[in-house]
Amino acid sequence: MSDEVRRRAEAGDAEAEFEMFQLESRDDLQAPMAFHWLARSARQGYGPAVSNLGICYLNGRFGLPRDPGRALECFAVGAQKGSALAFWGVGVLHREGLGLERDASKARELFLVAASGGLPYAQRDLATLLYEGQGGPPDVAQALVWMERAAAAEEPEAGYRLAEWLVAGAGGRARIGEGMERMAQLACAGHPAAQAQLGGLYAAGEGVEPDLLRALFWLLSAVEQDNPYGMLRLGVLLAESNPAQAIRWLEEAARHGLKDGHALEEELRDQLLLSGRPWDFDAYLTETVRELVGDPSVPSFEVGLALLTARAERNDAAALMHLSMLHYYGLGVPVAVGRALELLTRAADLGDPGAQAQLEGFRHVGYPVRP
Numbered sequence: 001m002s003d004e005v006r007r008r009a010e011a012g013d014a015e016a017e018f019e020m021f022q023l024e025s026r027d028d029l030q031a032p033m034a035f036h037w038l039a040r041s042a043r044q045g046y047g048p049a050v051s052n053l054g055i056c057y058l059n060g061r062f063g064l065p066r067d068p069g070r071a072l073e074c075f076a077v078g079a080q081k082g083s084a085l086a087f088w089g090v091g092v093l094h095r096e097g098l099g100l101e102r103d104a105s106k107a108r109e110l111f112l113v114a115a116s117g118g119l120p121y122a123q124r125d126l127a128t129l130l131y132e133g134q135g136g137p138p139d140v141a142q143a144l145v146w147m148e149r150a151a152a153a154e155e156p157e158a159g160y161r162l163a164e165w166l167v168a169g170a171g172g173r174a175r176i177g178e179g180m181e182r183m184a185q186l187a188c189a190g191h192p193a194a195q196a197q198l199g200g201l202y203a204a205g206e207g208v209e210p211d212l213l214r215a216l217f218w219l220l221s222a223v224e225q226d227n228p229y230g231m232l233r234l235g236v237l238l239a240e241s242n243p244a245q246a247i248r249w250l251e252e253a254a255r256h257g258l259k260d261g262h263a264l265e266e267e268l269r270d271q272l273l274l275s276g277r278p279w280d281f282d283a284y285l286t287e288t289v290r291e292l293v294g295d296p297s298v299p300s301f302e303v304g305l306a307l308l309t310a311r312a313e314r315n316d317a318a319a320l321m322h323l324s325m326l327h328y329y330g331l332g333v334p335v336a337v338g339r340a341l342e343l344l345t346r347a348a349d350l351g352d353p354g355a356q357a358q359l360e361g362f363r364h365v366g367y368p369v370r371p
Contacts (some may be wrong), residue, residue: 017041018049035062047081050074054089068099084117105348117133157342195222203237224335228256244284285332292322301332317352
């Protein structure tokens with residue numbers, strides 16, 4: 001098939017040239033030959049190609065400058081040829097106020113045209129404006145209809161937004177359970193925002209029974225993927241039981257751009273100063289590793305970690321379990337839930353009852369654990 005398409009493209013068929021662009025950019029969105037074919041097709045005025053060229057100017061792809069004016073020129077040509085992508089592109093320019101007056105109402109109209117043409121990210125963006133009441137009165141029912149269509153087309157963001165809305169009650173109480181199921185499916189598939197949201201729901205007992213084990217598991221899974229909301233919620237969850245770790249994660253959330261992280265961190269520090277409770281994370285790490293190694297004279301976390309690692313390499317079950325805990329909670333090492341489970345399984349196979357009990361905890365939260 002691709003040989004036939006290439007033959008037609010090399011002969012100057014605009015549709016085939018655009019197909020070659022799609023083939024070349026399938027695995028590499030910046031592939032030089034992809035732009036070669038796109039430019040050839042666009043020069044012939046082929047609607048989908050011109051519209052995609054507009055997207056390239058909008059986002060600065062293939063080394064092109066970000067140029068809303070050039071993008072608008074391309075979208076105007078594409079719209080004349082009925083391209084849904086072009087209508088969506090002009091809608092984005094209006095929504096963001098890029099080269100055009102910021103006008104959510106106009107964006108909403110244009111997104112509707114593109115969404116009706118079957119474009120999943122136009123369906124997602126239309127749903128968002130309808131849900132938030134931008135550019136007109138809110139219409140939650142229609143927002144759900146369009147977001148469901150986008151999610152059914154596997155638009156990357158739509159599934160999460162739909163789950164989030166349903167959990168919040170947008171579809172009525174009868175659909176909250178469906179929202180939780182969707183959120184859990186996304187979390188199990190590795191979606192970091194869904195993991196952070198699910199962990200927060202289990203921590204607060206919103207829509208589900210409170211479950212500390214599940215909350216920790218999903219928040220740590222999100223943190224492993226550098227999700228700042230996972231860090232923030234983990235910090236809040238640990239504030240009372242482990243302030244040293246709580247401050248560490250609130251600091252990380254702030255470092256990743258969440259202002260709430262800094263505010264909550266300062267508030268927690270003030271509370272700890274007033275109460276006289278310790279919160280220094282480095283000191284906490286050292287004390288933790290001393291307890292795990294069983295030697296109060298260990299001078300630093302790094303020395304203790306080396307001792308535990310050496311013991312684990314000799315198949316010391318207790319050391320394997322302790323290393324697992326460090327990797328699970330990200331204590332002195334990066335959070336690595338899979339690595340923690342691997343070490344814990346080895347300890348359990350060696351007959352350690354504590355490791356076996358912890359494996360049951362993983363089964364409880366639904367993590368795939370070997371029987």
